[in-house]
Amino acid sequence: MPETTHPPAGEYPRPAPVHHLDLEVAASQLLSELPGKRRRTRNLARESGVSAMLMALEAGAVVKEHSAEGVVTIQLLRGHVFVSMGSESLELQQEQLLMFQPGIRHDLRAEEQSVLLLTITGGH
Structure with a gap:
């Protein structure tokens, strides 16, 4: 059964006025x-x-179909992935960005070792 992704509740850096990150x-x-x-x-x-x-994936790795409660961006920093949304499949290559609205069901497949920057805004 597909799952719903919520903004992660894991360990995050402490709140700060500015986060400076070397991706x-x-x-x-x-x-x-x-x-x-x-x-x-x-x-x-x-x-x-x-x-x-950040998410790193080995070649052939799959992130099963899910949705997010907020707006999602996926920026591919390294590698090559396909993101499928129903019958539509979009190819992302290095330095490309995909953004979609809350509730869009999608999955992801890495064609080669890949690193993605993911953001989720809104939701819970």
Whole structure:
């Protein structure tokens, strides 16, 4: 059964007036944790209804169909992925961005080792 994704409730950095994040360093660290796993996720920040996280995927890894309660952006920092929404499938390559509205059911498949910056705004 498809699941609903809520903004993550895991460990986030402490609230701060400014979060300054080096995505290249964070992506490299996350990839170093990937061997032997299909997927790794790191929570970067959560402030005022906005959640930001990095996700690293091995080639062939799949994120099963789900939806989010907020607006979602997926920015591909490295690699190559396909995002499917019903009968529509969109290809994302490095440095491309996809944004969709709350409740859109989607899944994701990594064609090669990939790193994504995900944001979810609104929702719970």
